[in-house]
Every structure is written in structure tokens, then in C-alpha cells.
Amino acid sequence: MLMSPVAGADEDAPGHAAVAQPDLAEAAVKLFGDPLRAEIVRLLAREQMCTCHLVDDTGARQSTISHHLRVLREAGFISAEPRGRYTYYRLRPEALSLLTVGIANLTAQAHHAQAIRRPCV
Amino acid sequence: MLMSPVAGADEDAPGHAAVAQPDLAEAAVKLFGDPLRAEIVRLLAREQMCTCHLVDDTGARQSTISHHLRVLREAGFISAEPRGRYTYYRLRPEALSLLTVGIANLTAQAHHAQAIRRPCV
DNA sequence: GGGTGACATCAACATGATTTGATGTAAGCA
DNA sequence: TGCTTACATCAAATCATGTTGATGTCACCC
Numbered sequence: 001m002l003m004s005p006v007a008g009a010d011e012d013a014p015g016h017a018a019v020a021q022p023d024l025a026e027a028a029v030k031l032f033g034d035p036l037r038a039e040i041v042r043l044l045a046r047e048q049m050c051t052c053h054l055v056d057d058t059g060a061r062q063s064t065i066s067h068h069l070r071v072l073r074e075a076g077f078i079s080a081e082p083r084g085r086y087t088y089y090r091l092r093p094e095a096l097s098l099l100t101v102g103i104a105n106l107t108a109q110a111h112h113a114q115a116i117r118r119p120c121v
Numbered sequence: 122m123l124m125s126p127v128a129g130a131d132e133d134a135p136g137h138a139a140v141a142q143p144d145l146a147e148a149a150v151k152l153f154g155d156p157l158r159a160e161i162v163r164l165l166a167r168e169q170m171c172t173c174h175l176v177d178d179t180g181a182r183q184s185t186i187s188h189h190l191r192v193l194r195e196a197g198f199i200s201a202e203p204r205g206r207y208t209y210y211r212l213r214p215e216a217l218s219l220l221t222v223g224i225a226n227l228t229a230q231a232h233h234a235q236a237i238r239r240p241c242v
Numbered sequence: 243g244g245g246t247g248a249c250a251t252c253a254a255c256a257t258g259a260t261t262t263g264a265t266g267t268a269a270g271c272a
Numbered sequence: 273t274g275c276t277t278a279c280a281t282c283a284a285a286t287c288a289t290g291t292t293g294a295t296g297t298c299a300c301c302c
Contacts, residue, residue: 025159028149034290038146045230047237051249064291066250085248085299093235096228100210100221107217109166114214116168120207120278155260172279185261187280206269206278241248 030075031099036060039066041091044078050086094111145223151196152220155198158189162212165199171207 032038039058043049052064052077069089072078081088092111133189153159160179170178176187190210193199198216202209 025153025156025162032146032149033154035146037147037288041146041227045227047234047239049239050241052241052247053239055249061292062249063251063293067290070250081135082299087249088238090235093189093228094232095230096224100225100228102219103217103224106162106166107214107221110212110214110217113166113168117209118168118170118174118208120171120173157260173277176279180261183279184263184281188260191280203269208279 007078010044024099024106027075030071031077034068036064037071040065040068040072044089044091048088049082050088052086128222145220145227148196148220151192152198155189158192161186161189161193163211165210169209169211171204171209173207
């Protein structure tokens with residue numbers, strides 16, 4: 001999982017992301033793959049929030065919010081911090097950076113790909 | 122649609138992508154939202170290809186490939202060039218760049234969000 | 243200790259997207 | 273002109289993921 005921002009795993013090998021690997025796509029889908037999840041990401045990009053805030057601000061059910069937070073957490077994009085009975089979440093910029101780099105590399109690659117055309121049999 | 126790489130629309134307003142708008146998420150999903158589509162993107166990142174190549178290389182059905190190409194084309198990530206009975210497709214780096222910028226901005230925003238925490242009632 | 247509230251998890255259901263095969267149109271060739 | 277091939281589109285079937293309500297655990301408070 002070169003591009004997947006899993007907690008602490010392979011974060012020292014960004015150079016290997018010269019090609020868009022399945023991990024880049026999977027990471028992007030984990031981050032944005034659903035409108036509600038994207039909304040959660042947007043809210044967390046503004047400030048740390050606990051589940052109750054996210055429930056109030058999105059209007060979604062608590063269990064739905066928890067489900068999406070789990071997806072984001074397991075993908076490494078957010079980290080959780082229990083505070084008494086509340087759990088605060090924050091976006092991890094370092095994880096987003098990996099995604100940025102991955103797509104930037106794909107962009108660079110696409111520049112060169114334009115001049116290459118395989119003949120059809 | 123500030124972040125959606127629609128052909129020629131609003132490409133002069135990247136500065137407005139300081140916040141991850143719904144369009145950033147939608148664009149990402151259009152690009153990577155499905156394993157086959159991500160595979161197509163990866164292949165097109167290497168070289169221009171026609172539908173018949175993509176069918177051969179992915180093993181997917183022609184109509185499935187056409188469907189995904191349509192999604193990518195309508196989202197502005199690829200452009201089509203009919204060549205006789207063949208249609209060649211290429212990735213548009215300029216469209217990928219917008220996505221890169223959008224996520225980079227989200228990353229920057231997330232840096233500041235870390236220090237902000239809303240109290241729970 | 244008992245009651246309340248936050249929230250993670252579970253299982254069933256709903257929804258939206260992908261896949262499939264059929265079909266029509268256009269290009270190439272004899 | 274007729275035949276073959278590439279591929280875009282359509283509608284139905286299939287599949288994956290999101291949503292829901294219930295439940296259990298834990299933290300807080302009186």
C-alpha cells in the first residue's frame with residue numbers, strides 16, 4: 001500500500017508513487033467516495049469536531065456518521081482522540097499530502113503519455 | 122463547478138478552490154470511483170489508447186469500457202479523437218492539475234484546522 | 243449504585259452504480 | 273453495394289456500499 005495513508009506505514013516511500021497505483025485510487029475513494037463522507041471531510045478541514053457536531057451539522061444519523069468516520073480512520077485520513085464521553089476527530093494533512101503527490105505524479109505522467117499512440121491491428 | 126474539469130469551463134478560477142467544494146469530491150470520484158475506471162486511467166497515463174486496446178488490456182466488455190470512457194469524458198478528464206473506425210483517448214493533464222491543486226488546498230486548510238476545537242455541549 | 247448520554251458496532255434493508263448482452267450507426271474494404 | 277468491424281447507447285440484471293434502527297460498552301454525574 002504505497003499510496004494508502006495507513007497510519008505510519010510506508011510513509012517514507014513517496015517517490016515510488018511515480019505511477020498511479022491501485023492504492024492512489026482506493027485512497028481517493030476512501031476520502032471522497034460518498035457525498036456524506038466528502039461533507040465530513042470538508043467540515044473536518046475547518047476544525048476538529050466530535051461525532052455529535054458532525055451529526056448536528058450534517059443531519060445524518062449517528063451510526064451513519066460513525067460508519068464513515070471508521071472508513072476515514074482506517075484509511076488513515078483522520079485520527080480520533082477520545083475526550084471523556086466525546087471523541088474528537090481531526091484530518092491528517094500528512095495523509096492528504098500523499099494523495100496530492102500521487103495525483104501530481106499522475107499528471108506529470110499524463111503529459112508524456114500524450115505523444116505516445118499504440119497502433120490498432 | 123469550480124473544481125470539475127469540464128471542458129474549458131472556469132479553468133481560470135483555481136484560486137477559488139481554497140476550500141474543498143463538492144466539485145472536488147465529485148471530480149475525484151469520477152476519476153477513480155471504480156476499480157476498472159481507475160485501471161483505465163492508469164493505462165491512459167502511459168499512452169493514448171483506443172477502445173480496442175482498453176478492452177484487450179483490461180479484459181472488460183466493450184460496452185463497460187465505453188461506459189467508463191463516457192464518464193471520464195463527460196467529467197473532462199479525457200478527450201476522444203476518432204481515427205477512422207477507431208477512437209483514441211488521451212488523459213488531459215490540465216484536468217488532473219485542477220484536482221491536484223484542490224487537494225493541496227484541502228491539505229493546507231487541514232493544517233490550520235488542527236488547532237481549532239469546538240466545545241461540546 | 244443507578245441513570246444518562248456519547249458513540250462504536252451489528253444486521254437487515256435501500257439505493258445507486260457497474261456490468262451485461264443486444265442493437266444501431268459509422269468507417270473501412272473488396 | 274454488401275459485408276465486416278469498431279464502438280456508442282440502451283435496458284435489464286447484478287453488485288457494492290450507504291443508511292437505518294437496535295444494541296452494547298464506556299464515561300460522566302448525582
